[in-house]
Amino acid sequence: MKCKDKAAIVTGAASGIGARAAVRLAMEGARVFLVDVNAEGLRETAEEIRSFGGEAIAWPCDVSDEAAVKAAAAQALAAFSRIDILVNVAGVQITKLLADTTKADYDKMMNVNLGGTFLMMREVLPQMKAQRSGAIVNCASELAFVGYEELAVYTATKGAMVSLSRSAALEAIPYGVRVNCVCPGATDTPIFWEGETDPEKRQKLLEQVRVEKPIGRLITTDEVANGILFLASEEASGVVGACLVIDGGFTAQ
Numbered sequence: 001m002k003c004k005d006k007a008a009i010v011t012g013a014a015s016g017i018g019a020r021a022a023v024r025l026a027m028e029g030a031r032v033f034l035v036d037v038n039a040e041g042l043r044e045t046a047e048e049i050r051s052f053g054g055e056a057i058a059w060p061c062d063v064s065d066e067a068a069v070k071a072a073a074a075q076a077l078a079a080f081s082r083i084d085i086l087v088n089v090a091g092v093q094i095t096k097l098l099a100d101t102t103k104a105d106y107d108k109m110m111n112v113n114l115g116g117t118f119l120m121m122r123e124v125l126p127q128m129k130a131q132r133s134g135a136i137v138n139c140a141s142e143l144a145f146v147g148y149e150e151l152a153v154y155t156a157t158k159g160a161m162v163s164l165s166r167s168a169a170l171e172a173i174p175y176g177v178r179v180n181c182v183c184p185g186a187t188d189t190p191i192f193w194e195g196e197t198d199p200e201k202r203q204k205l206l207e208q209v210r211v212e213k214p215i216g217r218l219i220t221t222d223e224v225a226n227g228i229l230f231l232a233s234e235e236a237s238g239v240v241g242a243c244l245v246i247d248g249g250f251t252a253q
């Protein structure tokens, strides 16, 4: 087991990549503190973890709310007495031309994607530094490195998450704490489908992926969770301030 007896916080744990990462961390022996705004989704992830004997605490929380993040981090520490792993996955994507993007859209994406990652790291880093060990994995995107139409602000939040992680990594590593990013490509989760249920339109989206992405398909949540698990584990003991790109070759083009 890669994470036996480790205490982990995973944000965005109600759905998609965060839910899968939380389950996989628990399968590797971690006790997991699950954070998300979606209380029902959190309950389902916690149930899945408990179904195989894992330990999970579901904690509804908006990661863009400073007081709520402080309370969540304090609760996780009170429950586990230490924090070994923090995985920041909570995120939102609003797809619009820049000219149509409202200030509210901008604030939402910045405050959740970048702000939530900043707030969680700020609360957890002092504890990890005091322990003189810990691993933080932030979920950025392939779109941190390339532009994409109708996603200008989203890509900016992801680029900023990479910058934030690199600088935080330099501050943290003297204390034995590693900070890294995982950068997924188009992954089979609700964010990718954006609520699209029409089978024809879904087929069109898949066709676009087949043409755009060298791998010719969507990335799976397990493929991203594999990267998160690696960066969170001792196997990545020399990996600091890095971006593990899991995009099926999109940014290699």
Ligand SMILES: NC(=O)c1ccc[n+]([C@@H]2O[C@H](COP(=O)([O-])OP(=O)(O)OC[C@H]3O[C@@H](n4cnc5c(N)ncnc54)[C@H](O)[C@@H]3O)[C@@H](O)[C@H]2O)c1
Pocket (backbone or CB within 6 Å): 011, 012, 013, 014, 015, 016, 017, 018, 035, 036, 037, 038, 041, 061, 062, 063, 064, 089, 090, 091, 092, 093, 112, 113, 116, 139, 140, 141, 142, 183, 184, 185, 186, 187, 188, 189, 190, 191, 192
């Ligand atoms: N799916 C993709 O194609 C893809 C590609 C690259 C990066 N990502 C990133 O992966 C991360 C996870 O997304 P996903 O694909 O699993 O989608 P998802 O929609 O399944 O998961 C996102 C989760 O974040 C939660 N969330 C949203 N706002 C929140 C807030 N304010 N506080 C707490 N939780 C909040 C949602 O409730 C949801 O459970 C996101 O940061 C996303 O930007 C996704």
